[in-house]
Every structure is written in C-alpha cells, then in structure tokens.
Amino acid sequence: MTGIKPVNTVVLVSPSIIFGKGKNFAYPLLGILYIAAFLQKNGIAVKIIDSFVNGYTLDELVEIILKENPSLVGFSAMSCQAKAVLEAAAELKKRCPSLKIAVGGPHISSTKDEIFNFSEDIDFLFYGEGEENFYKLAAGQPLEEINGLIYKNGNKIIINSPPQLIRELDDLPFPDLALLDIKKYDSYFAKSLPLASLMASRGCPYGCIFCDAHLTHGKILRLRTPENIVDEIENNHRKYGIKQFMFKDSDLTLNKNWVREICSEIDKRNIRITWTCNTRVDLVDEELFKTMKKSGCYMISFGIESGSQRILDVMRKGITLEQVERAISLCKKSGIEAMGYFMIGNPTETEDDARETIKFSQKLGLDLATFGTTAAYPGTELYKWAVENNALPDRFWYMKRVAVSSDAREASGNLNLKNFPPAKQTKLVKEANKGFYLRPAYLLKYLLKIRTYYDVERSVKSFCDLIKI
C-alpha cells in the first residue's frame, strides 16, 4: 500500500491526562524528543507541543496544533493519556479531515491495535521503538515496509512485523532541548535548575509483574558508550546551561563497570553538574555509591514497592527486605539521598501487608518516598492476573475519562481485592504519605534544609505534591 504524501513538518504532541490541568513537576519527554531528533536529522522539521506539562484545554490544544498547519500529527501516549488522545483526535479530524493522525508510545506497545475499537479518527499506530519507523511514515515510504506500524486497509487492520530493537544506541541523534521550553520542567527533588532527562541505556531483563517497560524497549540491556552519554551531558550543560540531569533508565547500575566509566568520564571532563538515577537495591554497593557521589550523583530512587516479603515475591520483584535495608543504609552512608517507591493494593495483599509497607518505609531513613495504589496496566502480567481473577471491574478502565479529583478517579485500574477494596487502598496511600512526611523528626530535617525564600516556595510546592494536599 502506498505511503502518505511526504511531509516537511511534523507536529508531535504529548497530551495532558486531564485537559486543562498540567503537571507541577515533569521531565522533558524523551520518547518524543528522540523521534523529533531522528526526523530533524533526516531533514523533517518538528514542532513539539507538551500539553502534559502545559495543561492546555482541548480547544487550546487543537488550536495550537492546527496553527502549525500540519499534514501529520503524532501523539505519544501512556495508558493514562489514551482517553485524551481519542478526544483530541476526534476534534482534530472534525476540524481538519485530511490531517493524518498517528499514535505511539507505551500504551500502543501494550495494546497494539485495540485503540482502533474506540476511534475512527486515528490513522496509524506505532508499537515498539519508533524513531526510524515514524520517520519512514513521514517520508512517504510504502506502509507495508514500515515495521512496528499498524494501519487499516479498508476494514482490515494490518499489523506489520515488530520493529527491530535499535542495536547501536550511539547512532541515535541527541534529543534537542531547543524544541522545548526547558524552564517549564522541574522535579520536587531538583537541587538546581534547569534540568534535563536522559537515557543511557534501554532494556531491562527483570520480570516484575506490574511493569510494562519491556514492551517498548525489550528485555536485553543495550548500553550507550560512556563517551556518547557524557557528550550529550556536556552539550546540554554548555549550550543550555543544564545543571541537573535525571537518568531515566530503569536500572542505571545493571552494569556497574559501565557506570564507573560514565562517572570517570564526567570527572575527567570536569563537568560540574548534579544528577539522579533509578536503580534496584540488589545492583549497588558502597564503592559504587562513592564513585557516583564523586561525579555529582546526589539522589537515587529505588523501587522498593512493599514492606512485605510475601508481596515482593508475588510481584516477582526479586529482592529481599534485607537487601533494601542494606542498600538504603549504604547509600545514605555514602552521602547520597535515597528515595523509595512503594505500591499498595497488589495481588493477594491485605490491609495488614499494606501496614507493614507503611511501617517499613518509615524505618529505612529514606529522604523521600512516594506511595501509590497499584494499577493493572495493559500488557503486564499483573493485568493478565487481574482479568483472570475478576479483579478489574472494567478491563478497559484506561479508556474512561479520569475525574479531576484524584480521590474520585473513575479510571484507576486498581485491583478489586477481597477484603481490601480500592477505596481502602486509596485511604492507606494517604495514610502512608501523611505518616511518612508529617513525622516530627522528618519535618524538622526538612525545615533545616530551607535557606532562602526560593527554598520556601519550592518546598511548599513539593510538599503539597508529595503528600497530595
């Protein structure tokens, strides 16, 4: 089937979860930035519209997109954005029927052609890593030759072969921060601004049942070279004044030697930056923490998930509570702040298990913690379990409108557990947040860090966001 008419300009959009509501804290969007960089490298101009952070209303978003007079618009969607994509696509097609609309991102990698059942307005879907394949669509290549593409031929849905994972990540052009208003991005644990996010690797070999990361980037770890990573850091530091970098890799320390090489490259070039990363508690040691600290790492986020070993095992997290305690204690000892992610409402979890999580979170000496109810995202093992066990009142929960108040989420994907229903899970998440952040010793430590009026402003904003006031 012939391709679309080649385009000179593409508009790439990240919609907000709720129209009219942006995020106080969000990072530059790497998925869209990588697609944009690949298009630009191949001579196609790109405009990025980040409504996730700007929170445009539906009318505003459509107006801003159409002002660019595009013939191809690409949306990137996590499952929580899927409903907003449908609404935006419907409005765009109403106003401009000839516009071609493509959707990619984690939601499509998880659900493939499913969204076609909910919309007649979307023309193309992309699953897996999309840089090269989205470019092929924009360049007008025949549709059947584009891997990872899903499209309709009359009433028939065609799902092309899966895209190859990009082997040489160094070959990808760097995300171009000039496409964003970098001042808009912030994190509640930022030490300095402006900040930028980056990915040094792709792929995670672990099998946590709630996680969908492998559906886009696969299970095989692929690494950029330390020189290439630090070239990107240096470029963004010198060109845009970026002072802080957030590594968004799933587990940065999967290969410790490689992390040491990145640190030594930052040191060798004498780049004065701060940085943060995510990793697992079973992939760290004291010597590594010290090396990371020396090159500017000041905070590490760990997926701890639960304070119950039984629940960790159910989640197939592959870690022990002892490993958690040891990693956090060594991290703190090395002078790096530690943050923990926790989830409440996992398969077979009881209120007692959740209370163990709350207690555990408070005894670890963490600097920050986030608690959330567990959601069954499509494509995960957890989703399969939830459907098989009738734990989801609606298996297409993510296609419902998300209510404005987080207390009254219609679209939550929470598990309907026997004796531990979603309302109770939400209540315990609130208790967990308040219990963690409103401890007198914690509050005192927090207040003692405040030095300037700017610190006060930021602290109030962060605090409200963290404890969800």
Ligand code: SF4
């Ligand atoms: S949660 Fe982290 S460690 Fe587990 S599978 Fe996902 S990316 Fe890998």
